[in-house]
Amino acid sequence: MASEGKIGTREAIAATVYFLSTKLLISFPQHMAEMGQTAAWIVPIVSFAVATLGFLIIVALIERYPGKGIVEASEEAGGPVLGLIASLGYFAFFFATTVLLIREFSETVSTALLPRTPLSVIMAVFIIATLVAVYNGLEAVTRAASLGMPLIIGTLILLNLMLLPQSNFDVIFPLFGPGIWKLIYNGTVHSGIAGEVMFLSVIAGQLDERHKVKTMGLISLSVAASFMIVSTLVYSAVFPYPLSLHITYPGYEASTLIYSGRFLQHIEVAFVFLWVISACIHLALSGYTATVIIRDMLKLPSHKPLLPAFAILGFTFALVPSDVPQATHVDFMTVKTYGGLAIFVMPLILLLIARLKTGPGPDRR
Secondary structure (H helix, E strand, C coil): CCCCCCCCHHHHHHHHHHHHHHHCCCHHHHHHHHHHHHHHHHHHHHHHHHHHHHHHHHHHEEEHHCCCHHHHHHHHHHHHHHHHHHHHHHHHHHHHHHHHHHHHHHHHHHHHCCCCCCCCHHHHHHHHHHHHHCCCCHHHHHHHHHHHHHHHHHHHHHHHHHHHHCCHHHHHCCCCCHHHEEEEEEHHHCHHHHHHHHHHHHHHHHEECCHHHHHHHHHHHHHHHHHHHHHHHHHHHCCHHHHHHHCCCCHHHHHHHEECCCCEEEEEHHHHHHHHHHHHHHHHHHHHHHHHHHHHHCCCCHHHHHHHHHHHHHHHCCCCCCCHHHHHHHHHHHHHHHHHHHHHHHHHHHHHHHHHHHHHCCCCC
8 A cells, every 4th residue: 555644533533424424415315215204314323333334344354454455455355356346346436426426516506506607617626626635645635624524513513403493393203104124124225325434444554543443433433323313304304205305405405494584594505615615525535535446456656647537537427417316316326225235245255255264363464
């Protein structure tokens, strides 16, 4: 693994929480309602519980190979063929996440702030901002996430509190919506909504306290899950099912409802600016993770030569979906479904292979 400096525990946790939580600002609540109906808030409980188990498997795999990240550990455990397949799965998840979020965030900005600006121009601005951040490396990106953590947390808390007067929690009944087994199934199948936690295993070699990867991940998952659950619950109370299925931009639409007297209204514009900052940090994290996975696969000394190609590919693929509903459908119903197989199931297979090859303890080679 190339050496690009070390980051501390606080920065790693802040970046991971950011990574996991920012999707709340776009279409996440809508898709939770699609899967859970009146019990939309229960779906992320199941998904994050399953993702936590998956993350513990990932940690067990990288702990067998001290000093290595998930890509190198996968190659050691599964050999050149299976290791390559696993790493391509990791890359596909993060690259697809980056591309689809570029489109979703760009459409949100176009709708809310710049309706006359061509979508391609807004996308280009996001991509350039992402390139600049990724080029400066992990330290720059994670420190930006650490500084911006009060921003995302404050935004989510403020938004939820100010929406309480508009909420009717009677609409969350029947409590288990389509049925408890259906909720468990949907939450398990879509555990990829927390797949970004693999970020910690990708950068494991750049952590000051690598031995605390498990703690970092569990803290990040707990914090992000809390925000996901509460925000989805409030969204369900503001936009009851089935109305919630037809809200294209849930976060933006919710912010337009906030009204606290004649001097505090139309604050959705301020929220959009906050979302733009959060979007740039999220895209930088996902873009960096995708390029580092390829860097480690190709054994390159730096990820920087890969950036121009990734920018062109990202811009091209982001234009493929015909509209936001299609982009979000692909994101949540394809990437976050099959992505869970790549992120959590492949490490389990590799861990079992490693145990068969070398026994239950860490590989000391």
